[in-house]
Amino acid sequence: MLTAACKFRNKSGLASTTRVMPFFLSTSATVTPLCPPPSPYPSPHFRLPYLPRRGLAFLAAAASPRTLPPTPRQAMASLATSTAAAAAAEVTHLSQRDAADIDEQLMGPLGFSVDQLMELAGLSVATAVAEVYKLSEHTRVLIICGPGNNGGDGLVAARHLYHFGYKPFVCYPKRTAKPLYSGLVTQLESLAIPFVPVEDLPQDLSGQYDIVIDAMFGFSFHGAPRPPFDDLIQMLVSLSVIGDSAKRPPIVSVDIPSGWHVEEGDVSGGGIKPDMLVSLTAPKLCAKKFTGPHHFLGGRFVPPPISSKYGLELPPYPGTSMCVRIGKVPSVDISSLRENYISPELLETQVMPNPFDQFRTWFDEAVTAGLREPNAMALTTVNKAGKPSSRMVLLKGVDKQGFVWYTNYGSQKAHDLSENSNAALLFYWNEMNRQVRVEGSVQKVSEEESEKYFHSRPRGSQLGAIVSKQSTVISGREVLQQAYKELEQKYSDGSFIPKPDYWGGYRLTPNLFEFWQGQQSRLHDRLQYSQRELGGSTEWHIQRLSP
Ligand SMILES: NC(=O)C1=CN([C@@H]2O[C@H](COP(=O)(O)OP(=O)(O)OC[C@H]3O[C@@H](n4cnc5c(N)ncnc54)[C@H](OP(=O)(O)O)[C@@H]3O)[C@@H](O)[C@H]2O)[C@H](O)CC1
Numbered sequence: 001m002l003t004a005a006c007k008f009r010n011k012s013g014l015a016s017t018t019r020v021m022p023f024f025l026s027t028s029a030t031v032t033p034l035c036p037p038p039s040p041y042p043s044p045h046f047r048l049p050y051l052p053r054r055g056l057a058f059l060a061a062a063a064s065p066r067t068l069p070p071t072p073r074q075a076m077a078s079l080a081t082s083t084a085a086a087a088a089a090e091v092t093h094l095s096q097r098d099a100a101d102i103d104e105q106l107m108g109p110l111g112f113s114v115d116q117l118m119e120l121a122g123l124s125v126a127t128a129v130a131e132v133y134k135l136s137e138h139t140r141v142l143i144i145c146g147p148g149n150n151g152g153d154g155l156v157a158a159r160h161l162y163h164f165g166y167k168p169f170v171c172y173p174k175r176t177a178k179p180l181y182s183g184l185v186t187q188l189e190s191l192a193i194p195f196v197p198v199e200d201l202p203q204d205l206s207g208q209y210d211i212v213i214d215a216m217f218g219f220s221f222h223g224a225p226r227p228p229f230d231d232l233i234q235m236l237v238s239l240s241v242i243g244d245s246a247k248r249p250p251i252v253s254v255d256i257p258s259g260w261h262v263e264e265g266d267v268s269g270g271g272i273k274p275d276m277l278v279s280l281t282a283p284k285l286c287a288k289k290f291t292g293p294h295h296f297l298g299g300r301f302v303p304p305p306i307s308s309k310y311g312l313e314l315p316p317y318p319g320t321s322m323c324v325r326i327g328k329v330p331s332v333d334i335s336s337l338r339e340n341y342i343s344p345e346l347l348e349t350q351v352m353p354n355p356f357d358q359f360r361t362w363f364d365e366a367v368t369a370g371l372r373e374p375n376a377m378a379l380t381t382v383n384k385a386g387k388p389s390s391r392m393v394l395l396k397g398v399d400k401q402g403f404v405w406y407t408n409y410g411s412q413k414a415h416d417l418s419e420n421s422n423a424a425l426l427f428y429w430n431e432m433n434r435q436v437r438v439e440g441s442v443q444k445v446s447e448e449e450s451e452k453y454f455h456s457r458p459r460g461s462q463l464g465a466i467v468s469k470q471s472t473v474i475s476g477r478e479v480l481q482q483a484y485k486e487l488e489q490k491y492s493d494g495s496f497i498p499k500p501d502y503w504g505g506y507r508l509t510p511n512l513f514e515f516w517q518g519q520q521s522r523l524h525d526r527l528q529y530s531q532r533e534l535g536g537s538t539e540w541h542i543q544r545l546s547p
């Protein structure tokens, strides 16, 4: 499989992505049910005593890096989880002294070298920048590096940004003679990254750069900035007073907004106002005064002895990410969220004559691409009054007879289907720019088929199905837990769990399919398969629909 990822970003910094699809080698508090279903349930299981609410520890477990799956989409999902967790929990802020102490411990008894930590710090900065400021709208990055390790982080970030596809420019006026720094400079020179002297910088940076990274001073800054950093800081201050953030490059500060007091922040009120702060190891006290939209934490290297010694409360990093968003999540301009789809063409001459075969091909490709739950589908039912309702269900089988899923025969969907057998299924494989619509009529599968499937499920899910009077109102989660616990005990000997007669499968027999492949400028491909009578037999007929 070949994939290409080319991302576009809009002004909010959060949206407008071009999705290039993978190419395959083969082509009020009271809630009452809207439509109360008839009750097929035996009642005794459901009159159960109150059980205290469980703690929320499972939320933390859900955000644990170890449990997070690796695909980009899942990483995004987990980023959201850990963002929420980070926002909820208090993140430790370090004093200047503790920050320096931690550095010493890491590079002393804990066996790290400065090169290593700087590499990880710089990589964190680059990944955080790339997460917020997408390449397609922000290409040219000016990195202003100071004389110490903060400047070193900037040099490392410049290298990674280059490899991510950005065009870095480095301003490094006070170079340090140490081999670590000269090595970093040589590495950048070998990539032909331009070093820009301070005097060559335009007074107004907004015309020449799309992002400015402030890597001048970190936690060892003290006093007032000395030349030439005083002027450089002023340049960034003038930049941040341009009110319309869309008309100027965003400023990203590494660890500390340069010129700010490490603990007190922007004391005079006339300092840099960065749009983004990437705190390293743990935020310093001044970060409490940061009011920009993007606060990230990087430096995923803190070992337990440091965390426990300094009582560090730090958010979990999502998946394999080098950075995690902390602080408030910026609110998104929903109207600006959009994707531009780029996919291979979907042509009448290439698709299979039979829509079931075409579905199977696409389905297998979705599985091969590693999509999470490609068998999740929206099911829309309509009751006798014509009121539609949709929900997700899992496809559990497909063949020329139809599409099968399992559910509760007392649920709202079951009630709708008993009144109106017409239904629609919808698959959306986001990462592949693909959608499949299926319409038809629905019948229950045989008891035998349902029995067979029921007993293939994990025992926990079998018990869950017995416990749930799906779509009815319950007083609290405890009701389910208590009933579940009792059943768990009842069947603790591993004995056969009978399928309740209120649980089973449905099969939708299609009379219409539509295969949708997203394309640029909203000129998508849509191929519809409908049924036609031809010489006494039914045939599938393919038509292209306008996007
Ligand atoms: N564990 C981590 O999180 C790591 C973080 N890293 C980064 O390192 C910095 C801290 O680096 P450090 O070298 O200790 O200090 P700075 O980069 O902040 O800068 C020190 C140099 O700046 C000079 N300085 C200080 N104040 C001024 C001033 N007012 N005007 C001009 N120059 C100033 C200072 O010179 P002095 O003569 O004054 O001492 C130094 O030359 C941390 O914030 C992270 O970004 C590591 O990369 C990895 C581990």
Ligand SMILES: Cc1cc2nc3c(=O)[nH]c(=O)nc-3n(C[C@H](O)[C@H](O)[C@H](O)COP(=O)(O)O)c2cc1C
Binding pocket: 373, 376, 389, 390, 391, 392, 393, 394, 395, 405, 406, 407, 408, 411, 412, 413, 414, 470, 471
């Ligand atoms: C991804 C996903 C898969 C689901 N799969 C099923 C399923 O296979 N069967 C089912 O009864 N409910 C499933 N659900 C729950 C349904 O969406 C829905 O909440 C439930 O069936 C009750 O719907 P109803 O009240 O409209 O009948 C799933 C939910 C999600 C998000």
Ligand SMILES: Cc1ncc(COP(=O)(O)O)c(C=O)c1O
Binding pocket: 394, 406, 407, 457, 458, 461
């Ligand atoms: C209520 C309910 N029933 C059934 C299913 C299908 O699960 P399984 O794969 O165990 O059959 C799901 C899946 O989410 C569900 O939520």
Ligand SMILES: [K+]
Binding pocket: 150, 214, 215, 216, 217, 218, 253, 254, 255, 256, 257, 258
């Ligand atoms: K800085």
